[in-house]
Amino acid sequence: MPRTMLTDDHWSTLNRLMLKTGRVYDKPEHRNTFEGILYRMRVGCPWRDLPESFGDWSAIYRRFHLWSKKGVLMQLFTELRQHIDLEWEFIDGSIVKAHQHATGASSDEHQAIGKSRGGNTTKIHMAVDSCGLPIDFIVTGGEVHDSKAALDLLEKLPDAEHVIGDKGYDSEKVRELIRKKNGVPIIPRKRNSKVGNGDMDWCLYKYRHLVENVFARLKHYRAVATRYDKLV
Incomplete structure (x- = not known):
């Protein structure tokens, strides 16, 4: 199994924020999908070279593309930046x-x-x-x-x-x-x-x-x- 990044606490927070976008994102495979996206960003490999342990590479890419297009990832970014020091x-x-x-x-x-x-x-x-x-x-x-x-x-x-x-x-x-x-x-x-x-x-x-x-x-x-x- 390749090195992963999300702890249970991290995923609990992300999953809660994704549910706030108004879509159902509490499917068990979505944690693996998110890990696959982070792994690809970290190592820079082609999408089709993602390790099989993350699931089907094409499904991971489609979800990444859909979440980007629908603004889900930007909503996550916005939610995570709530406490801003504006001095x-x-x-x-x-x-x-x-x-x-x-x-x-x-x-x-x-x-x-x-x-x-x-x-x-x-x-x-x-x-x-x-x-x-x-x-x-x-x-x-x-x-x-x-x-x-x-x-x-x-x-x-x-x-x-x-x-x-x-x-x-x-x-x-x-x-x-x-x-x-x-x-x-x-x-x-x-x-x-x-x-x-x-x-x-x-x-x-x-x-x-x-x-x-x-x-x-x-x-x-x-x-x-x-x-x-x-x-x-």
Whole structure:
């Protein structure tokens, strides 16, 4: 039996939250399905190479695709982030290399794969709270600049006292949106700026490693560190 991740307490919590989505998810095989999804994300193998102990690979993939499409997985994410410390919000983006198997999806929908300096890439734009726990995220093509994606990301975020980002977010539109949401932008200006950084709180800025730590943890999962999936 391959290494699994869910304890009885973890599964009890997940099962309870899945039932809140309005669908029946208390079937015994769903725990194995969830373990199969986590295993595939962790090791990055093709879906059809999932160990048989998790069940039929095609059933696991179909459920993963259905739960993604119906928003079940995002509802789980939303439920698990209930206790948010909004004194600080940290935002950042991280590039994910798209494997050649991820390209060529037969769909008219945008699949968040773009051409950047590294070839075919996807970018994850993430926000975390004062404790370094994820609040929300969006996924774009790798060519999308942080400051452009920030506007969409900030619209989704709850109001925070301070919003901290790196120089990639040096945009007056971003700062105006943060102030509109009753926050204080802590974003350094670029070297050629005429305004300068006299108003920067460099002590608070040093805590920006909290969002980078989240990406470091996420990329322990090989299917996140490298994108193998065709569909976003």
